[in-house]
Amino acid sequence: MSDVTERTSDPLIAADRVTGTAVYNRAGEKLGTVDNIMIDKVSGKAIYGIMSFGGFLGIGENQFPLPWSQLSYDKRLGGYVVDLDKRVLEGAPSYARDDRFEWTPEYGRSVDKYYRVPSYWD
Amino acid sequence: MSDVTERTSDPLIAADRVTGTAVYNRAGEKLGTVDNIMIDKVSGKAIYGIMSFGGFLGIGENQFPLPWSQLSYDKRLGGYVVDLDKRVLEGAPSYARDDRFEWTPEYGRSVDKYYRVPSYWD
Numbered sequence: 001m002s003d004v005t006e007r008t009s010d011p012l013i014a015a016d017r018v019t020g021t022a023v024y025n026r027a028g029e030k031l032g033t034v035d036n037i038m039i040d041k042v043s044g045k046a047i048y049g050i051m052s053f054g055g056f057l058g059i060g061e062n063q064f065p066l067p068w069s070q071l072s073y074d075k076r077l078g079g080y081v082v083d084l085d086k087r088v089l090e091g092a093p094s095y096a097r098d099d100r101f102e103w104t105p106e107y108g109r110s111v112d113k114y115y116r117v118p119s120y121w122d
Numbered sequence: 123m124s125d126v127t128e129r130t131s132d133p134l135i136a137a138d139r140v141t142g143t144a145v146y147n148r149a150g151e152k153l154g155t156v157d158n159i160m161i162d163k164v165s166g167k168a169i170y171g172i173m174s175f176g177g178f179l180g181i182g183e184n185q186f187p188l189p190w191s192q193l194s195y196d197k198r199l200g201g202y203v204v205d206l207d208k209r210v211l212e213g214a215p216s217y218a219r220d221d222r223f224e225w226t227p228e229y230g231r232s233v234d235k236y237y238r239v240p241s242y243w244d
Contacts, residue, residue, distance in 0.1 A: 010225065011162055011163060011164070012160040012161065012162060012163070012169060012170075012225060013160070013161055013163050014158050014159070014160055014161075014172075015137035015138065015140055015158055015159040015160070015161055015168075016137065016140075016141065016158055018137055018138075018161070036136050036137055036138055037136070037137040037161065037166065038134045038135070038136055038137070039134065039135055039136075039137055039140070039159065039161075039168065040133055040134060041133060041134070041135050041195045042195045043167075043168075044159065044167060044168030044171075044190045044193075045166060045167050045168070046137075046161065046165075046166030046167070047134060048134075049166075050136075068166045071166075073163045073164045103132065103134060108134075
């Protein structure tokens with residue numbers, strides 16, 4: 001299916017091909033990429049986009065879970081746009097890529113609270 | 123994140139770990155596995171689960187796109203349940219895993235029509 005998902009005009013993307021989809025700020029500058037999506041098993045709905053910012057902000061290769069509501073897909077750019085200030089991202093919850101990271105309701109709530117969105121976990 | 127997604131009690135699953143989640147029939151017999159999920163880029167909602175049935179039904183390793191509404195997550199089983207007759211599956215739209223398969227609105231509509239669900243593409 002490699003043909004399909006590389007076409008930005010296609011409305012669907014295979015979950016295993018999400019990695020590398022670009023994330024931009026409102027000014028259209030590339031911030032990083034979506035590395036993964038956390039999906040609710042029951043509803044099939046994306047709850048968090050897991051982003052990395054590359055070297056941007058000196059954050060290195062940390063993984064930043066963003067509530068999905070913070071990500072808007074921009075067909076023209078072929079990627080997601082976040083309307084977040086640099087300082088907000090700098091202080092955002094993240095974890096090291098190599099961590100055997102454990103996703104808990106408490107962690108999820110702290111992420112949702114940070115971005116001031118209704119919590120998935122309540 | 124490998125620890126997390128292997129716990130069936132966790133409500134979230136990383137998109138890149140979906141591969142291999144079991145699919146059962148109503149009798150609790152394992153039919154096959156979810157190999158992938160096709161996600162709407164904008165809404166982040168799962169639209170199709172891409173299944174394979176292994177050797178079951180002699181269908182070999184074909185890929186079967188199922189409208190997500192046909193899949194119910196069963197926490198006890200730790201996998202998805204489909205309420206579909208063997209004959210329905212035998213005649214369902216599928217494509218070879220190695221095909222450079224092209225997902226078109228026409229193909230999507232044929233899948234939705236086959237399973238008699240409102241079409242994502244209309």
